[in-house]
Amino acid sequence: MGITYFEQERIFKLDTASTSYLIGIVDEENFPGHIYYGKRITDHRLGHLLRVEEPPFVPSRNAGERVSFLDTFATEYPTHGVGDYREAALKIRTKDGHRACGLHYVSHEIFEGKKKIPGLPTSFAGESGCSTIEIVCVDKHLNLKVILSYCVFEKEDVITRHVAVENDGSEEFFIEKAASMSIDMDNRDFEMLTLHGSWARERHKQRRKLGIGYQGTSSGRGESSHQNHPFMALMTENCTWDQGEIYGVQMMYSGNFDMQAEVNQFNCVRWQAGIGTKDFCWKLAPGETFYTPEALLTYSAEGIDKMTANYHEFIRNHVLRGKYKDKKRPILINNWEATYFAFDTEKLLSIAKQAAGLGIEMLVMDDGWFGKRNLDNCSLGDWQVNEQKLPGGLSYLVDEVNKLGMKFGIWFEPEMVSPDSDLYREHPDWAIAVPGRTPGMVRTQYVLDFSRKEVVDNIWNQMELVLKSANVEYVKWDMNRPLSDLGSAVLEPERQGELAHRYMLGVYELQERLVTNFPDVLLENCSGGGARFDAGMLYYSPQIWCSDDTDAIERLAIQEGTAMIYPLSTMGAHISDCPNHAVGRTTPFETRGYVALAGTFGYELDVTRIPDKDREMIPDQVALYHKYNDLVREGDYYRLESYQDNHLFDCWQVVSKDKKESLVTWIQVLGGPSRHSRVVRLKGLAPDKRYRIEGEDMVLTGDSLMYAGICMPVMSGDFLGKLVHLVQE
Numbered sequence: 001m002g003i004t005y006f007e008q009e010r011i012f013k014l015d016t017a018s019t020s021y022l023i024g025i026v027d028e029e030n031f032p033g034h035i036y037y038g039k040r041i042t043d044h045r046l047g048h049l050l051r052v053e054e055p056p057f058v059p060s061r062n063a064g065e066r067v068s069f070l071d072t073f074a075t076e077y078p079t080h081g082v083g084d085y086r087e088a089a090l091k092i093r094t095k096d097g098h099r100a101c102g103l104h105y106v107s108h109e110i111f112e113g114k115k116k117i118p119g120l121p122t123s124f125a126g127e128s129g130c131s132t133i134e135i136v137c138v139d140k141h142l143n144l145k146v147i148l149s150y151c152v153f154e155k156e157d158v159i160t161r162h163v164a165v166e167n168d169g170s171e172e173f174f175i176e177k178a179a180s181m182s183i184d185m186d187n188r189d190f191e192m193l194t195l196h197g198s199w200a201r202e203r204h205k206q207r208r209k210l211g212i213g214y215q216g217t218s219s220g221r222g223e224s225s226h227q228n229h230p231f232m233a234l235m236t237e238n239c240t241w242d243q244g245e246i247y248g249v250q251m252m253y254s255g256n257f258d259m260q261a262e263v264n265q266f267n268c269v270r271w272q273a274g275i276g277t278k279d280f281c282w283k284l285a286p287g288e289t290f291y292t293p294e295a296l297l298t299y300s301a302e303g304i305d306k307m308t309a310n311y312h313e314f315i316r317n318h319v320l321r322g323k324y325k326d327k328k329r330p331i332l333i334n335n336w337e338a339t340y341f342a343f344d345t346e347k348l349l350s351i352a353k354q355a356a357g358l359g360i361e362m363l364v365m366d367d368g369w370f371g372k373r374n375l376d377n378c379s380l381g382d383w384q385v386n387e388q389k390l391p392g393g394l395s396y397l398v399d400e401v402n403k404l405g406m407k408f409g410i411w412f413e414p415e416m417v418s419p420d421s422d423l424y425r426e427h428p429d430w431a432i433a434v435p436g437r438t439p440g441m442v443r444t445q446y447v448l449d450f451s452r453k454e455v456v457d458n459i460w461n462q463m464e465l466v467l468k469s470a471n472v473e474y475v476k477w478d479m480n481r482p483l484s485d486l487g488s489a490v491l492e493p494e495r496q497g498e499l500a501h502r503y504m505l506g507v508y509e510l511q512e513r514l515v516t517n518f519p520d521v522l523l524e525n526c527s528g529g530g531a532r533f534d535a536g537m538l539y540y541s542p543q544i545w546c547s548d549d550t551d552a553i554e555r556l557a558i559q560e561g562t563a564m565i566y567p568l569s570t571m572g573a574h575i576s577d578c579p580n581h582a583v584g585r586t587t588p589f590e591t592r593g594y595v596a597l598a599g600t601f602g603y604e605l606d607v608t609r610i611p612d613k614d615r616e617m618i619p620d621q622v623a624l625y626h627k628y629n630d631l632v633r634e635g636d637y638y639r640l641e642s643y644q645d646n647h648l649f650d651c652w653q654v655v656s657k658d659k660k661e662s663l664v665t666w667i668q669v670l671g672g673p674s675r676h677s678r679v680v681r682l683k684g685l686a687p688d689k690r691y692r693i694e695g696e697d698m699v700l701t702g703d704s705l706m707y708a709g710i711c712m713p714v715m716s717g718d719f720l721g722k723l724v725h726l727v728q729e
């Protein structure tokens with residue numbers, strides 16, 4: 001068990017394989033304090049780090065400086081309004097409009113395994129197990145109970161945190177903020193690493209130094225978003241891929257989030273992550289409990305690569321579920337970039353016929369098969385097959401595809417409604433809107449009010465009918481606009497601030513129904529590309545469409561940022577046609593294949609119309625996928641070079657768990673004159689084992705490959721790539 005309580009010292013020690021986390025209870029009033037998080041240590045008697053023997057001392061010794069104490073104490077879960085002027089983790093407003101709140105420890109419970117958080121995606125114990133501590137704190141004046149949960153995943157060096165807020169009184173109060181985690185520690189010249197972008201440019205990394213005051217990243221769009229990602233790391237200045245210290249946090253949540261670091265007057269950092277506070281206010285009636293989503297914390301003393309490894313293992317072992325989680329995914333061909341809305345059964349079958357002959361295993365019919373949708377301006381919400389486009393209905397099409405030996409998949413956008421749809425005409429109040437005010441549109445569509453059970457039920461009934469009407473083996477679940485004009489026709493005025501979170505709970509509920517009722521269906525989440533790529537969504541779908549940008553070069557930065565915290569097996573990546581539809585660039589078909597091999601791998605093009613020389617390459621690409629996918633999916637991933645940093649080339653590596661095999665992918669972006677080859681030092685190999693480099697007359701030991709390296713060639717031309725496959729002798 002990774003959790004120990006030392007009663008005499010009143011200290012909790014949480015240990016993973018390489019990290020320790022210590023919490024101490026101080027003073028007669030039982031203030032919960034944060035002692036330490038970092039590299040694993042032996043001792044628990046570290047109460048001195050809470051500095052309670054320094055002025056302003058604890059309130060029982062120096063009542064005249066109570067506020068000063070609260071404003072400096074390293075607090076495990078800080079509250080608002082009683083003297084801690086740093087950002088609170090918990091903000092409560094009473095019915096009378098007061099905001100003062102203070103938490104005091106009363107009891108705790110330690111147990112093996114972990115509880116499911118009601119309604120929310122929750123990491124689970126899995127085979128490697130975990131242990132939990134629940135620390136109960138109260139504010140007696142408010143009759144408020146707060147349960148701080150910490151789950152310790154020893155093997156993966158991950159500690160997850162979430163909080164339950166209970167109203168034990170007889171009057172309602174309002175939660176204005178309830179973060180999932182808060183940590184106070186001394187600033188060691190930390191830098192902050194976050195991921196940002198836009199549509200078609202997701203998860204580009206950004207690194208900057210912490211300054212005094214408040215800095216962070218957040219989403220108020222109702223989705224985890226293209227723009228800011230629910231991940232933030234604090235790292236020491238010397239932190240690189242393989243050395244230095246880094247603390248990571250990511251949210252297992254897909255809606256609004258806030259993450260921040262606040263540096264105070266004493267150069268201490270308060271680091272927080274949780275549900276977004278923009279537009280948020282939750283009324284908690286007597287007897288009710290509010291659960292925050294989970295925050296996933298990890299720490300590495302060996303640079304970014306180790307943080308990445310911890311997150312990859314954690315997500316693989318404790319987040320991904322279902323039949324496909326550890327399995328090779330069928331190679332799909334999606335018709336979106338091939339046809340957009342202009343398709344019918346005949347067109348789809350012509351694509352499928354060609355594709356089947358080339359080794360592609362599944363046809364995915366994207367947007368445009370339902371209602372009267374021939375453009376993006378109508379029919380969302382009317383999930384009935386358009387028989388004009390698909391004569392004989394879905395079952396005819398699917399049967400024909402199956403006869404070719406291929407599986408069939410389909411696209412939905414369940415959370416949306418077009419103003420021009422039967423659903424909207426029948427239920428205009430089902431769209432999220434402020435009564436009496438016309439909501440703004442994006443892509444000519446509104447968002448359905450998924451806080452309402454009848455709305456979720458209606459969409460479910462429609463989806464279920466479609467999925468039962470034919471042999472559908474894959475669903476792409478899309479979400480193509482952020483929320484705006486927040487208003488629900490049924491929530492009472494005091495609960496309107498709950499809408500964005502209740503909406504997410506409705507989305508999770510529908511995804512859970514889908515995966516429970518259709519356990520054999522492979523679900524791929526998507527949100528205008530990658531606006532909802534997060535650990536919350538990964539609980540339901542083992543893969544997520546990474547970006548609408550399928551250009552091999554643009555994908556380098558997108559996939560680097562994504563792979564920094566998510567396993568390669570989760571990254572939806574396809575080969576598309578050129579000039580690329582997002583950026584107009586032409587790259588070699590071969591290079592597009594190398595980049596897609598780093599993810600789920602598939603095609604997104606009209607295979608009947610691409611150049612013959614490209615089509616002829618498909619069987620070889622398919623063979624590469626079959627050869628390398630086990631390694632890519634299950635292996636350890638390392639970053640060797642970053643095009644985002646050097647503006648010249650990109651390079652990553654995967655190594656099998658038994659270190660018997662490794663694959664290095666090298667992409668040279670622009671060709672240039674007067675260059676040397678580049679020596680790249682490999683990682684993760686067995687230093688004393690000999691590796692044969694496939695196709696080259698070279699056998700080298702792991703130590704030479706890792707410490708001396710190999711030369712990556714200068715190639716003549718732009719956007720070129722090379723795979724280096726190493727096999728242990």
Ligand code: GLA
Nearest residue numbers: 336366367526527528529548
């Ligand atoms: C989004 C998705 C695309 C495609 C379209 C269809 O943009 O990211 O892959 O499915 O919607 O409208």
